[in-house]
Amino acid sequence: MIVLWIAPLATAADLPEGPGRDLLLRVCTGCHKPDSFAAYRFTKDEYHAIVARMAERGAQASGPELDRIAEYLAKNFLKVEDPAKLNINQATAKEMETRLGLTAKEAEAVVAYRERHGDFHAPGDLYVIYGVDGAKIEAAKDKIAF
Numbered sequence: 001m002i003v004l005w006i007a008p009l010a011t012a013a014d015l016p017e018g019p020g021r022d023l024l025l026r027v028c029t030g031c032h033k034p035d036s037f038a039a040y041r042f043t044k045d046e047y048h049a050i051v052a053r054m055a056e057r058g059a060q061a062s063g064p065e066l067d068r069i070a071e072y073l074a075k076n077f078l079k080v081e082d083p084a085k086l087n088i089n090q091a092t093a094k095e096m097e098t099r100l101g102l103t104a105k106e107a108e109a110v111v112a113y114r115e116r117h118g119d120f121h122a123p124g125d126l127y128v129i130y131g132v133d134g135a136k137i138e139a140a141k142d143k144i145a146f
Contacts, residue, residue, distance in 0.1 A: 011035075020072025027061045027069060028054070041079035044070070085145035088126070089119040100140040106132045121146055 012025050012034040024037070031054075042050065051070040055061065061069065081087065086099045093107035102110070109131045120126060123141040127134045 016076045018072060018075065020068040020075075023061065023065050024069050024072055027059050027065070031059075037073065038077055041077055042073070043079050043081075044074040046079070047071075047073045082145060085143055087145045089114065089146060100143060101136055102132070102140075106136070119146070 012029065015021055015024070015034055015037065025034070028037075047070040048067070051059075051066045051073070055066055059066070086095060088096070088110070091099075093104065093111045096102050096107035096110055097104055100107075109129050110126065113129045114120065123137060123144060126132060126137045126144075
């Protein structure tokens with residue numbers, strides 16, 4: 001297993017240059033420290049959703065400005081998916097059955113639960129699903145991405 005350690009940014013000056021950087025500093029650093037932007041990695045779609053949520057909470061920026069902020073974050077702090085792992089939030093029941101060793105019934109229960117309750121964020125989220133063997137989830141947790 002390869003473990004990557006990402007050194008936290010110390011100041012706003014440490015943020016990578018590029019379109020959207022000044023907007024990010026103006027709009028987002030009222031609530032967030034500059035080092036927090038490198039602490040988490042998300043996909044492009046996730047960054048757009050997060051930035052939209054921040055706008056709902058009062059971030060002062062226009063729609064195009066919010067898009068530039070999301071694009072800046074995605075360009076500089078993008079989550080890289082491990083192809084060896086199965087994204088449990090996008091996988092079909094058949095993929096879960098094949099790659100994680102779940103029965104067809106268990107895999108269908110995971111998909112049904114996800115459709116009712118939304119995305120999973122950690123292996124522990126799967127333990128509450130009725131009819132899914134927790135030992136199988138525990139054995140497959142290193143094969144699961146979120």
